[in-house]
Amino acid sequence: MTTLLQVAEPDLWVGYIRVSTWNEEKISPEIQEDALRGWAARTGRRLAEPLVVDLDATGRNFNRKIQGAIERVERREAKGIAVWRFSRFGRNRVGNNVNLARLEAVGGQLESATEPVDARTALGELQREMIFAFGNYESNRAGEQWRETHEVRLKNQLPATGRARFGYVWHPRRIPDATAPTGWRLQDERYTLHHEYASVAEEMFERKLAKPVPQGLNTIGHWLNEELRVTTLRGGLWHTSTISRFMDSGFAAGYLLSHDRECTCGYGKDPKMSKCPNGRMLYLPGAQPKIIEDDVWEEYKAHRKLTKNKPPRTRKATYTLTGLLRHGYCRHHISHASATRNGAQVPGHWLVCSRNKNVSKIACPKGINAKREEVEGQVYDWLEEVCAPVVDTVPTVPGQATAPKEDPRLAAKRERAWINAELKKLDAAIDRLVEDNAMDPDKYPADAFDRVRNKLMGKKGALTKQLAELGEVEATPTREDFKQLLDGLLAEWDSFLPIEKNAMLESVIRRVVVYDVRSEDSRYIKIRTEVHPLWEPDPWEPKKVCRGPFGTRAGWSSAALFERPAEFDNEHQAQGEPVPAA
Secondary structure (H helix, E strand, O other): OOOOOOOOOOOEEEEEEEEOHHHOOOOOHHHHHHHHHHHHHHHOOEEOOOOEEEEOOOOOOOOOOHHHHHHHHHOOOOOEEEEOOHHHHOOOHHHHHHHHHHHHHOOOEEEEOOOOOOOOOHHHHHHHHHHHHHHHHHHHHHHHHHHHHHHHHHHOOOOOOOOOOOOEEEEOOEEEOOOOOOOEEEOOOEEEEOOOHHHHHHHHHHHHOOOOOOOOHHHHHHHHHHHHOOOOOOOOOOOHHHHHHHHHOOHHHOEEEEEOOOOOOOOOOOOOOOOOOOOOEEEEEOOOOOOOOHHHHHHHHHHHHHHHOOOHHHOOOOOOOOOOEEEOOOOOEEEEEEEEEOOEEEEEEEEEEHHHHHOOOOOOOOOOEEEHHHHHHHHHHHHHHHHOOOOOOOOOOHHHOOOOOOOHHHHHHHHHHHHHHHHHHHHHHHHHHHHHHHHOOOOOOOOHHHHHHHHHHHHHHHHHHHHHHHHHHHOOOOHHHHHHHHHHHHHOOOOOOHHHHHHHHHOOEEEEEEEEEEOOOOOEEEEEEEEEEOOOOOOOOOOOEEEEOOEEEEOOOHHHHHHOHHHHHHHHHHOOOOOOOO
């Protein structure tokens, strides 16, 4: 059997053109193509038609058509790749090295039409590496300038990138003016409410938070595209991702969404990364007028946090407890199963552990089979209990009376006011420092200015983190916040549809945990439910585990691990474990 190896035609090269729109006037595609064809004519090479063209493509990554050109060389269809300048190949140090290695591994070459370098020699390879290094430096320098520009805009309470936003009219800083000498007039950049679309944006939030059953993003999309016939700012149709991106940004609530600069996850640099995996996104105050108020925004965030973790099929409930049920043994989802009664199929009659049924009995050996009506009845009993009037107990001993506990939300509100005041002081101090240094560069020693500035910026970053963490504390509800909803749900329980009861229960509870109580010989005795309401701490929240010289124990502080070695040893001995050596 003979294997035929495809060999490239003599001196056939792939011509590659890359241009960003920001530099289009300097290195347009036409200029690059003329240079490549001139290089081919001078050197007697032949370019494969058509040339590979990447318009508006960054050189900081290789997620572009250059990959196809490299693959052609790897398939022996071409001898190498020709570019206008080496910087057109890429401006990323790691990417350049990896993809050059791919070319050279199959005998391919990379040549520049305007930089005559013979990379086959030691000196030529050094020259090419220096050109690549300088291109990488230019890319990093430009990136730093953009970051500084973004920081200045955020400090002025403007979005990092200036563009139109749905529901608003954008007034850019520079506008055409025929009467001005340069043809342009400068003004203060700002956003004002759109006379027509601001109300549409407000109704999007109202529909998403509608009671008792909120509308889904796809329903809102149909409403925008088909009923209102309102397009996006780019003239396209609304999609669920477009709607969620607009609403989650917080712009309509007067906030600016920004990534924490101290996070090293790579978000903003890696084009494949659509969100910060660490969740370190900050909502900073913006200067734009609000379309929705803060209470609506907080309610929307809580609703999104709840629905994001739910499978799509459970977002439109068929039964009262759809999406809320968990198995107490394995903590996995409980699903509804049908049963046959008197020759007829009864859907949703049983509740079964999804892990035991669909994965394996190894994952959940015990499983569960409970009647849906019985579990729903126990949830109704719990509802009656929490809605029952609370009887105040008078202490028998006068000294027993204790002061009422302070509402944590009021404490968080005071702390937020203090943090905002401190941030204003820090901003003023940073402004004075920078202004003094600009007016008199010799006023501070060489390293003193940078040291003090970095110290102030570090304090500001720490306070900004505290401010972001306070949002969850202020949103922690109390039972009184749900009293009206609970009373209404209990009073109209029999008249509500299952989907309506499910939506209202989702607003007040985290989950319903189902246990089956059995005897020692595994004989079924009864079903027990446990309801986890939102106004109480989550009992299933992972506990912090401290690590120290004496081992690891949940709920122990670092100091306790050092101060309580005897207690730790006793615990080990009680469990029949060997005591670790000191």
